Every structure is written in C-alpha cells, then in structure tokens.
Amino acid sequence: MDIFSNLALGFSTAMSAQNLLYALIGCTLGTLIGVLPGLGPLATISMLLPFTFALDPTGALIMLAAIYYGAQYGGSTTAILVNLPGETSSVITVIDGYQMARQGRAGVAIATAAIGSFAAGCVGTIVLAAFAAPLATVAFRFGGPEYFSLMVVGLVGAISLSSGSVPKAVGMIFIGILLGMVGTDITSGAQRFNFNYPELQEGIEFIVIAVGVFAFGEVIASLGDNTVRETSVKKIGQLMPNREDFRRMVPPIIRGTAIGSLLGILPGAGPVLGSFFAYGLEKKVSKYRHMLGKGAIEGVAGPESANNAAAQTAFIPTLALGIPGSPTMALMLAAMIMYNIQPGPQVMTKNPEIFWGMVVSMWIGNLMLLVLNLPLVGLWVKLLSIPYRALFPAILLFCCIGAYSARFTSFDVFLAAGFGFVGYMFRKLECEPAPLILGFVLGPLLEENFRRALIFSQGDYSVFLTQPISAGFLTLAAILLIAASLPKIRKSRDEVFAEAG
Amino acid sequence: MKIVDQKNFFTGLFYLLFGIGVAYVASTYRLGTSTRMGPGFFPLVVAIGLAITGLVLLVASVRGHAESTKFEGFSFRTVFAVLAAVVLFGLLIEPTGLVVTVPVLLVGAALAHPPISWRNVAISIAVLLPMTWVIFVALLGLQLRLLPAFFYQ
Amino acid sequence: MKSSLSKLLLASMVLATSPVLAQQYPNKPVTLIIPFSAGASNDIFGRFVADGLSKLWKQSVLVENRAGAGGAIGAAAVAKARPDGYTMLFSSSSYTINAAVQKSMPFDPLKDLKPVAMAMRGQMIGVTGSRIPLPDLKEVVRLAKTQKIFYGALGASSTTFAAELFASVAGVKLEAVNYKGGNEAMIDLLGGRLDIYFGTVTTVLPAVLNKSVTAVGVMSPTRTTALPNVPTVAEAGFPGAETDIWWGVFVTSGAPADVLAKINEGVNTVVNTPEAVAFIEKQAALPAKMSIDEFSKTVLTELGRWKELAEKNNITGD
Structure with missing residues (x-):
C-alpha cells in the first residue's frame, strides 16, 4: 500500500459527518479551555477524556486529537492577547505576538498563528503518513550524549533570541536551569532546593512561573509605568492579514515547519525546542530580522508553525513504537489502550483503518482549527477593546485561579506572586524572560542525560565528542555561540577605535 | 568607580548573589564521582557559571565607556497592591471561597491603579464573580469553593 | 440599580449551590x-x-x-x-x-x-537489549561477573527492586541507570545502550512482539498468557526471584x-x-x-x- 491509498483509507474512515462533528466539538472545547490561563493541552485532555468514552474508538481519537490541537492553539491566543504563554511551546510567541497586539495587530497575529499551524499541520500529516515507520527508529539513535548536546544547542540558540546583551541572556538561562532543579533528583532520588516545603518536592509548575513572570510582571509594569492605555490597543486595526502580511509569513512558515517536523520526532521537548529554533533561525536569516522582538509577523509565523509541526510528528514514536514522547502523548497512548488499540508497528497492519483514520483525523483537527478560529479572531480581538482598567483585574483573577488550580495549593499562588515581583524587576532591568523558560524546561533533561551519558561511558567525558551526532550538535552550538558574540566583539572594538581616534 | 550602566549593574549583582547562594546550598549536597554524579554537582557548576556571569556584568557596568542606563521608575504602590492582592487570594481561597476572594482581589487590583472608582469595582465584582463560578466550577468542575468552608461542614 | 442586580445574582447563586449536607458518598x-x-x-x-x-x-x-x-x-x-x-x-x-x-x-x-x-x-518480565547479545538470564549472570551490565531503574520502584532481587538471587551486581519512566528506559534498551530492564508486561509487550528486545524471564511462579513461550525465572535457573505486582x-x-x-x-x-x-x-x-x-x-x-x-x-x- 502506498501513501495515497493509505490516506484514502484514512479519509474514508475519518470523513463521516459524525466524525467531523466530533472534530469540531473537540476543537471548540479545546480552544475555549486552552485560552484560560493555566489550562494547557495536558490538563484539557485529561479533563475531557471521560467525555470521549461514549464514542467509538475512531470518533474518540479524532475528538482527542482535535482537543489537543484546540488547546494548544488556545494557549497561543492567550500568549498574543495578554502576554501569558499557555504552555511551554508558546513562550516564544509571546515576544512578537504581544507586541503585535499592542500595535493593534492582534487579529493578524492570531490569524497568522492559525494559518501557520494549519500549513505546518498539513506537512506534518504527510511526514507522518509517509515516514512514520522509518523515522521512528531515529528516536533510538538519541541517547544521553545526543540529547545533552541537542539541549546545549537549544540553550545556546536561546541566547541569540534576546535582543539585549549576551551575558544577560546567559544568566537568565542559568537561572532557569536552577529553577528546574528544585524538587526530586531523578537520578539519585534526593531532594534539592525544597527548603522543607513539601510543595516543592514535585518541583515548580511551569504555569506558576509563566503566570508570575509574564502575566503579573506585565500587569504591574503596565500599571506602574503610567503608560496605561485607556484601551489595550490604540485601534483594533485590521483583523486579517493583508497581501503584504501573507507575503512575509510564507518563508518563516516553511522554515518553521521543517524544523518542527524534525524535532517533533525526538521524544522529550520537540515542540518547545522547535519553536525556539524556528525563532532563532528567523533572527539569523529573515529579511526582516531587525524587526523581530518589535512585533514582526515572522516571530509568530515561524515558531507557531514549528510547534504545530512538532506536535504532529510527535505522534510518530507514539503510534509507531508505542513509546510516547511527552505527557500529552502518553495520555493519548493511554486512551488508545483504553480502546483496545495496542500501539506499535502492528497497529499499522492490524488496525489500518484506525491508524490511518487517526492520521487523517489529525489533519481534520488542524483544518477545524482554521475553520473555527478565523471567525473567532474578531471575538478575541474584541476582548482587547475593553478598557485596560477593566481588563487587568480579570486577567489577575484568571491567572490566580490558573496558578491555584494547577495543583490546588495556595503555595503556588504565593510562589506566582514572588515570580511576579521577579518578572517586574526583569522588565525594569531589561532582561528577556524567554531564555529563562527554556532553561527551566530543558535544564532537568540536560542534567539527566549528562549524568546518564557518564554512567554509560563510565566517567569518560570524551563521549560527547566521539559520538558523531553529539559532536555535530556541539560543533553547531560552538558556531552559534561565536556568531552570537561576534557583533558584540566587533562593536566594542569599534568603540575602542573610536576612543583611540 | 562610577556605576555607569545601572541596569546591567543591578542585573549583575542579582546574578552574583543568587549564584553564590545556590552554589552554597548545592555544595551541601553529595557531589559524587564523575561516573556517578551526585545531586549537588550539576547545580553547583551552573550556579558558579551564574555567579561568574554576574561578575562579568558588574565589571562591565562600571567601565567608563559602558552605555549609560538608569534604574528608575520603580512603582512601589503598584507592586505592593498587585502582589498583596494575589497573596490574599492565596490565603483566602481555601477558607473563604470565591465569594470573598474575588472581591478582595478586585479591590486590591483597583488600589493598584488610582483614581479608584468604587462603582467600577462593584461592576467588575458583579460581572466576574458569577463568570468565574460558571466557567471554573460549573463547567470545568475544578475543586474551587464558592462559599466559605464552614458552609460545607 | 446595578448593585441590586448583583445582589440578586449573588443571592440566586447562593441558593443554587447551597451546601449539600451529609448525603451519601460520593456526593x-x-x-x-x-x-x-x-x-x-x-x-x-x-x-x-x-x-x-x-x-x-x-x-x-x-x-x-x-x-x-x-x-x-x-x-x-x-x-x-x-x-x-x-x-x-x-x-x-x-x-x-x-x-x-x-x-x-x-x-x-x-x-x-x-x-x-x-x-x-500483574507479572513482571525481564527483557534484554542488543548492546551485547543476552539470549537468556544465565548469559546475563555469566557476563555480569566480568563486565558491567546496565539495567534500567526507576528510582525506588518495583522495576528497580525486581532487578536487584534478581541480582541478589543470582549473586551478581548489576549497574543501575535511572530514568524518569519506563518508556524512556525502553528507548535506551531499543537503542542498544541499556542491557536489561525488568518491567511490567504492559510496558515491554510492544517491543517484545516487535522482536526488538528479547524476553528472558517472567518473575512469577507461572508463565504469562501474553507471552507463553517465555520461561519463568525458576525455569530459567533462578528460583526465589519471583515477585508479583x-x-x-x-x-x-x-x-x-x-x-x-x-x-x-x-x-x-x-x-x-x-x-x-x-x-x-x-x-x-x-x-x-x-x-x-x-x-x-x-x-x-x-x-x-x-x-x-x-x-x-x-x-x-x-
């Protein structure tokens, strides 16, 4: 069977009016819950999982996939509208998305995210259909050294994100890594940095940092700087991208999709790394790179395409090997097992209608996202026409509930307040918070894989350079680091010459 | 010595102190061997890296040709009002439920941003309290209470 | 006008959610x-x-x-x-x-x-990877006497305990490599970095059916219906290493x-x-x-x- 007859089989399974309805319902619920601060895809899927029990397996999986995409997209919407990333992979969308919103281009940003996601989803579906089996084995080639070095590339790449100074960004990454180490050490089982607070044994929740550093920090800064706008935006401006916008979003969507599709295959942090890499790449190659950070459409189109493409190809190890790459995937896997579908290579031959139906249903989920969200853009943007003095208390309230309901402990609310102070200070000191989040997400993986690599190599550090994939990544990291510091060196040299002359 | 670049100076100072603090705590954990690294090794290295980064920023910020920046406009009132409102939310949510916490938070938020219009505060409570209950409790079924805890005993 | 409306709203909500007292579990x-x-x-x-x-x-x-x-x-x-x-x-x-x-x-x-x-x-089952050929438990024990055999551990869990129980019954030492979850360990086993993993049948089944790993022993008194050809640990020569979960x-x-x-x-x-x-x-x-x-x-x-x-x-x- 070739890819087209496979996809045809998938379409014949998935394209019933009933399944389309499930996809629409799933997408709607996912988006609506996903826009609420604190409720990312994982929480949304676990919350809505019971609703799918009444459906047949294909219908249920279609609905779950739709919820997944809806929730992920909802998170991006919040990132753009109120400067709060709903999940780790939309952290980067905040940078330019929120700036666009402040310039009255929220509608364009949200629409761009939907269009980029859809385009990336289409490509991701084809990659999934065509290469699921061969690509799955790529995941095996990644052991301790490879993951460690990949994480290093990701972190070094994050330095190039910040528009400010290199040492500032490096420090933010270090702080993020250290925050990620709070709680139980996986390798030894020891407790670290919990200061005898049992709430810290499980580590710090991502949403607590996001709510504090991004949302609270932004609210305080907006109110305190007396730059409060009567409405959040001067004028609503255009809702949909114009011809110029479309022209500019195409190259970053293509680049973002390519990066995301590749990184999604690796179990772990595919969507996050994908979005950071895509942004870093735009920063290097885009014609409009000087505008990044100031509300450039490239800064939304690239990362949003990348995280959606990665979300799509993340199904490859889940479906083809039965090994989930993320907690969300693990939940999808659990759902499949609940419907008596045993994922793994056999699922393609034993239950082809389910496997291909699922592949196609993911594409349908992406399509629904576009169909549903383009009309919703107007609604979301209307939220911004509410005067800021009426809007910010609501933001505060929803964020408090989000921080509290992550684990239903007041401790997280206090912690979020602390991070709010830190976030405000970062703004005052012009420290970009995105690298901190990447350090926080990747730090534990970095340490775990570093230590594991050394156990396998029996303490031999050269393993990072003798393994070809790992060595390749480290070389790339070195090149990135040099490239990031070069303009700085040149600049200070120029200054020296200016002084001398 | 003059602090030319105040923003970098304070950032550097924060990095340095935070790094030293974490390094101290990490050094109390087992460091282990290179084959079997203990829980203290990695955080110690990262914390030292952070402290060095801070030092670099500090040194650069006092050099004569550093870019001149000023740390200013720290708004005590806003910071205090917003964060106090959030902390009160955390303290009150379990004992008193949404019916008390939502108004408290909204009043706190209003204090952060004068001039205060009590009419607007009342409106926002009237709108947001039912909305919060409908979305988070009725529809999503989160474990949030509407009323103070003693109503449920 | 507005405030009386809000009072009304509040009152109706209080009524609608009036606390349910001591009804039957779970209410x-x-x-x-x-x-x-x-x-x-x-x-x-x-x-x-x-x-x-x-x-x-x-x-x-x-x-x-x-x-x-x-x-x-x-x-x-x-x-x-x-x-x-x-x-x-x-x-x-x-x-x-x-x-x-x-x-x-x-x-x-x-x-x-x-x-x-x-x-x-449930039953636990030992599976070996392909870093070095380990067709059965006897071979695992033979090699463990002369070189390091890495097993996948999950903190203080039944997986770790099963491996240590087996090692102590066999009188050898196995090197623990810790993972966050069984899925991560399976990836390293499939990738030829890890040597042996004692996991639940659920975790190892897809890889065993796929013949990517070798099932070497069931840690129960009886064989498992899912993989009837795999011997028990006693049959494989290590009685006393049984542990059910x-x-x-x-x-x-x-x-x-x-x-x-x-x-x-x-x-x-x-x-x-x-x-x-x-x-x-x-x-x-x-x-x-x-x-x-x-x-x-x-x-x-x-x-x-x-x-x-x-x-x-x-x-x-x-």
Whole structure:
C-alpha cells in the first residue's frame, strides 16, 4: 500500500459527518479551555477524556486529537492577547505576538498563528503518513550524549533570541536551569532546593512561573509605568492579514515547519525546542530580522508553525513504537489502550483503518482549527477593546485561579506572586524572560542525560565528542555561540577605535 | 568607580548573589564521582557559571565607556497592591471561597491603579464573580469553593 | 440599580449551590491521584478504574498524575488530604517497596494511608537489549561477573527492586541507570545502550512482539498468557526471584467505614465485569477481588518482607 491509498483509507474512515462533528466539538472545547490561563493541552485532555468514552474508538481519537490541537492553539491566543504563554511551546510567541497586539495587530497575529499551524499541520500529516515507520527508529539513535548536546544547542540558540546583551541572556538561562532543579533528583532520588516545603518536592509548575513572570510582571509594569492605555490597543486595526502580511509569513512558515517536523520526532521537548529554533533561525536569516522582538509577523509565523509541526510528528514514536514522547502523548497512548488499540508497528497492519483514520483525523483537527478560529479572531480581538482598567483585574483573577488550580495549593499562588515581583524587576532591568523558560524546561533533561551519558561511558567525558551526532550538535552550538558574540566583539572594538581616534 | 550602566549593574549583582547562594546550598549536597554524579554537582557548576556571569556584568557596568542606563521608575504602590492582592487570594481561597476572594482581589487590583472608582469595582465584582463560578466550577468542575468552608461542614 | 442586580445574582447563586449536607458518598467529584506519570501501567489501570467508578457512582472521578520519588510524592499528597474518602490513591506494589527502602518518607506508609481495594495483579518480565547479545538470564549472570551490565531503574520502584532481587538471587551486581519512566528506559534498551530492564508486561509487550528486545524471564511462579513461550525465572535457573505486582486503591486514614466499604465494593465490581476482565487480561494482568482486610494484610506482610530483603541486600533509596 502506498501513501495515497493509505490516506484514502484514512479519509474514508475519518470523513463521516459524525466524525467531523466530533472534530469540531473537540476543537471548540479545546480552544475555549486552552485560552484560560493555566489550562494547557495536558490538563484539557485529561479533563475531557471521560467525555470521549461514549464514542467509538475512531470518533474518540479524532475528538482527542482535535482537543489537543484546540488547546494548544488556545494557549497561543492567550500568549498574543495578554502576554501569558499557555504552555511551554508558546513562550516564544509571546515576544512578537504581544507586541503585535499592542500595535493593534492582534487579529493578524492570531490569524497568522492559525494559518501557520494549519500549513505546518498539513506537512506534518504527510511526514507522518509517509515516514512514520522509518523515522521512528531515529528516536533510538538519541541517547544521553545526543540529547545533552541537542539541549546545549537549544540553550545556546536561546541566547541569540534576546535582543539585549549576551551575558544577560546567559544568566537568565542559568537561572532557569536552577529553577528546574528544585524538587526530586531523578537520578539519585534526593531532594534539592525544597527548603522543607513539601510543595516543592514535585518541583515548580511551569504555569506558576509563566503566570508570575509574564502575566503579573506585565500587569504591574503596565500599571506602574503610567503608560496605561485607556484601551489595550490604540485601534483594533485590521483583523486579517493583508497581501503584504501573507507575503512575509510564507518563508518563516516553511522554515518553521521543517524544523518542527524534525524535532517533533525526538521524544522529550520537540515542540518547545522547535519553536525556539524556528525563532532563532528567523533572527539569523529573515529579511526582516531587525524587526523581530518589535512585533514582526515572522516571530509568530515561524515558531507557531514549528510547534504545530512538532506536535504532529510527535505522534510518530507514539503510534509507531508505542513509546510516547511527552505527557500529552502518553495520555493519548493511554486512551488508545483504553480502546483496545495496542500501539506499535502492528497497529499499522492490524488496525489500518484506525491508524490511518487517526492520521487523517489529525489533519481534520488542524483544518477545524482554521475553520473555527478565523471567525473567532474578531471575538478575541474584541476582548482587547475593553478598557485596560477593566481588563487587568480579570486577567489577575484568571491567572490566580490558573496558578491555584494547577495543583490546588495556595503555595503556588504565593510562589506566582514572588515570580511576579521577579518578572517586574526583569522588565525594569531589561532582561528577556524567554531564555529563562527554556532553561527551566530543558535544564532537568540536560542534567539527566549528562549524568546518564557518564554512567554509560563510565566517567569518560570524551563521549560527547566521539559520538558523531553529539559532536555535530556541539560543533553547531560552538558556531552559534561565536556568531552570537561576534557583533558584540566587533562593536566594542569599534568603540575602542573610536576612543583611540 | 562610577556605576555607569545601572541596569546591567543591578542585573549583575542579582546574578552574583543568587549564584553564590545556590552554589552554597548545592555544595551541601553529595557531589559524587564523575561516573556517578551526585545531586549537588550539576547545580553547583551552573550556579558558579551564574555567579561568574554576574561578575562579568558588574565589571562591565562600571567601565567608563559602558552605555549609560538608569534604574528608575520603580512603582512601589503598584507592586505592593498587585502582589498583596494575589497573596490574599492565596490565603483566602481555601477558607473563604470565591465569594470573598474575588472581591478582595478586585479591590486590591483597583488600589493598584488610582483614581479608584468604587462603582467600577462593584461592576467588575458583579460581572466576574458569577463568570468565574460558571466557567471554573460549573463547567470545568475544578475543586474551587464558592462559599466559605464552614458552609460545607 | 446595578448593585441590586448583583445582589440578586449573588443571592440566586447562593441558593443554587447551597451546601449539600451529609448525603451519601460520593456526593461530589472524587479525585484519584496516580503517583506515576501518564502512560505508565499505573496510569492506564488507574484511569480505567476511575472511569468505571465514575460510571458506577454517576459521579466524576478526576484523575491527577503526581509523579516522583517512586510514587511517594503522590502518596504523600493523599496522606495529607481530608480523611473523607474523596481523595484516593491508585498505587501499586511500589508502595511497599518504597516504604522499605526510603529512610525518610514524607508520610507514614503504615499509619497515614488505608489500603481499601486491590484492583489488579500483574507479572513482571525481564527483557534484554542488543548492546551485547543476552539470549537468556544465565548469559546475563555469566557476563555480569566480568563486565558491567546496565539495567534500567526507576528510582525506588518495583522495576528497580525486581532487578536487584534478581541480582541478589543470582549473586551478581548489576549497574543501575535511572530514568524518569519506563518508556524512556525502553528507548535506551531499543537503542542498544541499556542491557536489561525488568518491567511490567504492559510496558515491554510492544517491543517484545516487535522482536526488538528479547524476553528472558517472567518473575512469577507461572508463565504469562501474553507471552507463553517465555520461561519463568525458576525455569530459567533462578528460583526465589519471583515477585508479583499489584495495583490498588488507598485512601487517607480516618475515612468512615461505610465509605471504605463503598469504595471496596465499587472497585471489585468495576474490575470484574466481563469487559473489564477482557481489558485487564489484554494488559497481561488479572483482576483482583479482595476484602478490605485481605488487602490490608497483603500490604502489611509485603512491607515486612521487602524491609527484610532490602536490609539483607543493602538496597536503599539513596
């Protein structure tokens, strides 16, 4: 069977009016819950999982996939509208998305995210259909050294994100890594940095940092700087991208999709790394790179395409090997097992209608996202026409509930307040918070894989350079680091010459 | 010595102190061997890296040709009002439920941003309290209470 | 005008949600805490039981994953919950192992939690990867005497304990490599970095069926129906290395007796329907049916046995 007859089989399974309805319902619920601060895809899927029990397996999986995409997209919407990333992979969308919103281009940003996601989803579906089996084995080639070095590339790449100074960004990454180490050490089982607070044994929740550093920090800064706008935006401006916008979003969507599709295959942090890499790449190659950070459409189109493409190809190890790459995937896997579908290579031959139906249903989920969200853009943007003095208390309230309901402990609310102070200070000191989040997400993986690599190599550090994939990544990291510091060196040299002359 | 670049100076100072603090705590954990690294090794290295980064920023910020920046406009009132409102939310949510916490938070938020219009505060409570209950409790079924805890005993 | 409207709204809401007093359990959503990450066997079974209970009770049973410290973190959360039966723990035999190896627990495993119902029993199986050819357990032991054999460990869990139990019975030392979850360990086993992994049949089954790894021994007195050709550890030459695992529901100590009875009855009903039996057997496990006392006794006996073994073999949670 070739890819087209496979996809045809998938379409014949998935394209019933009933399944389309499930996809629409799933997408709607996912988006609506996903826009609420604190409720990312994982929480949304676990919350809505019971609703799918009444459906047949294909219908249920279609609905779950739709919820997944809806929730992920909802998170991006919040990132753009109120400067709060709903999940780790939309952290980067905040940078330019929120700036666009402040310039009255929220509608364009949200629409761009939907269009980029859809385009990336289409490509991701084809990659999934065509290469699921061969690509799955790529995941095996990644052991301790490879993951460690990949994480290093990701972190070094994050330095190039910040528009400010290199040492500032490096420090933010270090702080993020250290925050990620709070709680139980996986390798030894020891407790670290919990200061005898049992709430810290499980580590710090991502949403607590996001709510504090991004949302609270932004609210305080907006109110305190007396730059409060009567409405959040001067004028609503255009809702949909114009011809110029479309022209500019195409190259970053293509680049973002390519990066995301590749990184999604690796179990772990595919969507996050994908979005950071895509942004870093735009920063290097885009014609409009000087505008990044100031509300450039490239800064939304690239990362949003990348995280959606990665979300799509993340199904490859889940479906083809039965090994989930993320907690969300693990939940999808659990759902499949609940419907008596045993994922793994056999699922393609034993239950082809389910496997291909699922592949196609993911594409349908992406399509629904576009169909549903383009009309919703107007609604979301209307939220911004509410005067800021009426809007910010609501933001505060929803964020408090989000921080509290992550684990239903007041401790997280206090912690979020602390991070709010830190976030405000970062703004005052012009420290970009995105690298901190990447350090926080990747730090534990970095340490775990570093230590594991050394156990396998029996303490031999050269393993990072003798393994070809790992060595390749480290070389790339070195090149990135040099490239990031070069303009700085040149600049200070120029200054020296200016002084001398 | 003059602090030319105040923003970098304070950032550097924060990095340095935070790094030293974490390094101290990490050094109390087992460091282990290179084959079997203990829980203290990695955080110690990262914390030292952070402290060095801070030092670099500090040194650069006092050099004569550093870019001149000023740390200013720290708004005590806003910071205090917003964060106090959030902390009160955390303290009150379990004992008193949404019916008390939502108004408290909204009043706190209003204090952060004068001039205060009590009419607007009342409106926002009237709108947001039912909305919060409908979305988070009725529809999503989160474990949030509407009323103070003693109503449920 | 506006404020009277808001008062009216408030009043109607107070009425609509007026506190429900002492109705029959459960009269509000119940939380089931799963102390392992999503996708683990604990998670799959826990969600299955939660789903069954919520249908049976016509009340939502919310699942929460609280992974870490070999399950101790999730258990501690339940230990600290209100003792009303509305916070349940879906734990497994790792509960007793954990209690045996950890010096300082964030809760008292004997006093803080009450075993209520065993849901399923399951078998553990050893699988080897392809870094060095390891066709059977004898070969594992032979090579372990001259070189390092790496096994996948998951903190203080049944996986780690099974491997250490096997090593102590065979009289060799295996090198532990820790992972966050069984899935991560399986990737390294498939990738030819790890040598052996003792996991639940659920975790290893896809890879065994796919012939990417070799199943070398079932750690039970009897073979498993899912893989009837795989010998038991006794058949493979290592009697005494048997350990079964179980999954079951605990609640915070101090919950009323009628609540405990209702949960026990509920779990036993849910896991013994024909569909449930079929589902559980597909996961290479068996449904359990135990009274509260039987389950409590099982937990207690096991706890003593593990403690003794842990001390004898010097197994610690670090």
